[in-house]
Amino acid sequence: MALLELHDVSGGYGPVQVLHGLDLTVDEGEVAVVLGANGAGKTTLLRAISGIISSKGEITFDGKRLDGRRTEAVARAGIAHVPQGRGTFTELTVEENLRLGASVRRDGDVGADMRHWLEVFPRLGERRSQEAGSMSGGEQQMLAIARAMMGRPRLVLLDEPSLGLAPLITRDLFERLGQLNREDGLTMLVVEQNANLALDMGDRGYVLETGRFVATGPAADLKNDDAVRKAYLGF
Numbered sequence: 001m002a003l004l005e006l007h008d009v010s011g012g013y014g015p016v017q018v019l020h021g022l023d024l025t026v027d028e029g030e031v032a033v034v035l036g037a038n039g040a041g042k043t044t045l046l047r048a049i050s051g052i053i054s055s056k057g058e059i060t061f062d063g064k065r066l067d068g069r070r071t072e073a074v075a076r077a078g079i080a081h082v083p084q085g086r087g088t089f090t091e092l093t094v095e096e097n098l099r100l101g102a103s104v105r106r107d108g109d110v111g112a113d114m115r116h117w118l119e120v121f122p123r124l125g126e127r128r129s130q131e132a133g134s135m136s137g138g139e140q141q142m143l144a145i146a147r148a149m150m151g152r153p154r155l156v157l158l159d160e161p162s163l164g165l166a167p168l169i170t171r172d173l174f175e176r177l178g179q180l181n182r183e184d185g186l187t188m189l190v191v192e193q194n195a196n197l198a199l200d201m202g203d204r205g206y207v208l209e210t211g212r213f214v215a216t217g218p219a220a221d222l223k224n225d226d227a228v229r230k231a232y233l234g235f
Helices: 042-050 071-077 094-104 111-120 122-126 137-149 167-184 195-201 219-224 226-233
Strands: 002-013 016-027 031-035 055-061 079-082 155-159 187-192 204-209 212-218
Touching (some): 002 042, 016 042, 016 204, 031 195, 042 079, 042 187, 071 079, 071 094, 079 137, 094 111, 111 137, 137 155, 167 187, 195 219, 204 219, 212 219, 212 226
Parallel strands (some): 155 187
Antiparallel strands (some): 002 055, 204 212
């Protein structure tokens, strides 16, 4: 069943159009991956879904139209956005960041969720009183994901989660994301340049070039398609 659907979505910044008539589907419980070079429009796509930029076309989440709604309304509908560069509040502690992540919820009982995510990411548990800005890039990325999960989202948008991370840390991060999908049924739309790792984790893939999808299909098919790999994925 489709959880997120985009139909003929275009958008950009002022007079500059970046996205051109995109159609995209993410089923419930699925990991969908958007791949493409720098400047292809990947970040703009996530911003359009989140309501950070204005867009044209239809964006539907759980059967309800989201296009034209404010970012806060999109978050309350059940979509969490982990932006490129992590977006942690560097002067706040790990625990304070996590509590902020729960601010979109209507219930006030966040203690159990906090304990859960500090167990899922034990390095955060060790640093719960530490300022986020003093942690490593990998730890800050874990914090950004845990903070997003504190809102109990049904869909998480991840913008370049491996950016700036060492290969071993990146692999560990993707293993944890895959575990969240398999064990918790978390639906994800992941924008990523590390095509190999992303397609290994993903169910469905989209290749974006200059604001248009040039290839779509099951992630395994895209990974094994020599023409797609050589032309767009760089491996």
